[in-house]
Amino acid sequence: MTVALEHKRNKPNWLLALGLPVLVATLSCLTVLTPRFQADSILMSHAILADVLILAPFLYYLCIRKTQVSRMSILRIWVAGLLLVGLVLDSRNSIMLHYIKNYAYPIIEIAIVGALVRSFYLANKNRQTNAANTEFIAKARSFLTQVFGSEILGYLFASELAIFYYLFIPQKTKEADYQTTFTNHKESGIIGFLYALLSVVLIETLAAHLLLDLWSTTAAWITTALSLYTALQLLAHIRAISARQIRFKQDCLVICNGLAAETNINFEEIERFELSEEIPEAADVIQFSLLGKAEAHNVVLYMKTTAKVTKFFGVKKNAKILLFYTDRPADFAQVLSLRIGVCYSN
DSSP states (O other): OHHHHHHHHTSOOHHHHHHHHHHHHHHHHHHHTSHHHHHTHHHHHHHHHHIIIIIHHHHHHHHHTTSSSOGGGHHHHHHHHHHHHHHHSOGGGOHHHHHIIIIIHHHHHHHHHHHHHHHHHHHHHHTTSOOTTOSHHHHHHHHHHHHHTOHHHHHHHHHHHHHHHHHHSOOOOOOOOSSSEEOSSTTTOHHHHHHHHHHHHHHHHHHHHHHHHTTOHHHHHHHHHHHHHHHHHHHHHHHHHHHOOEEEOSSEEEEEETTTEEEEEEGGGEEEEEEOOSOOSOSSEEEOOSSGGGSOOOEEEEEEEEEEEEEGGGOEEEEEEEEEOOSSHHHHHHHHHHHHTOOOOO
16 A cells, blocks of 8 residues: 555656646747737747747756656756747847757757767677677666656657667677576577568569559659568568577566567566467467568467566567577476476486
8 A cells, every 4th residue: 555655646747747848838829919029029939949948947956856757857847948939930030049949959869869979889798798788778768768758658768779780780699508597599590580581572662652652752752761661670680580589587587579579578477388379269468570470380388477578669568478489498498497487307
């Protein structure tokens, strides 16, 4: 009871926390349409800047200051306000807005890019260690969740960044020892299959571009851009499959399949497992694959409690039965049986 009350106390009143800044922004926008603003646009522009960039973030801060919400989430209110005043105000009427557009915007962009580059660097430097959050995608999720003040947005943007990370940053993963680390692609043939699929996507993109160009050049290039981005996502997933291994840690099992799915499971939460390629007839089943049933699995993990699995684009799903593939499944079964305290025999 006490824990529940404490948890409730640490959550802000979101109606006030977001409603007050929105109210300030709405009134500011309406003020631009009034005769008073037209009569003295310079003075009123400065007043609107003060309301949107100072008052609105301050009201948000008052609502979250005694909660567990990150103080960095104030930045999203300020940036949203900055974008708003940039749209509704004319910089010719306000020297302050002129300097904000010309100097604040670039500084914010440089700061965000710098923080992300630092995350890239730290993840690249420390990824050989066994620390819990040394992977780039984990660092990006943590950082962006604090910036946006939303786990959904943080995970979404982190997934997008992870695509470019695995595309352009060289990956130096240690060879799996099949005691604490296991691969999931060397015996399945999934890499070759995905490269073949990538080739099909590129060929279809070219054909679609030529056909659509006969009707609309703009539509052709939009479709081509979306298809090429899909191809980049697929290529990043392929590279991530080789870089990210299934890992046994001291108290948990880390299961991942490239960028398609991942989870951390405490050993005490595992009820039992079996080596099988069959799909159990149950509603709460998640397969660690990008292409669903088109990809094989050879391990079925039954959970005592619901497991949370992070899929592509940071989407979270819950299930009590997990299906995934691992190379050398017999060795995997021997290690897992020792960790969860069950007897296993071939």
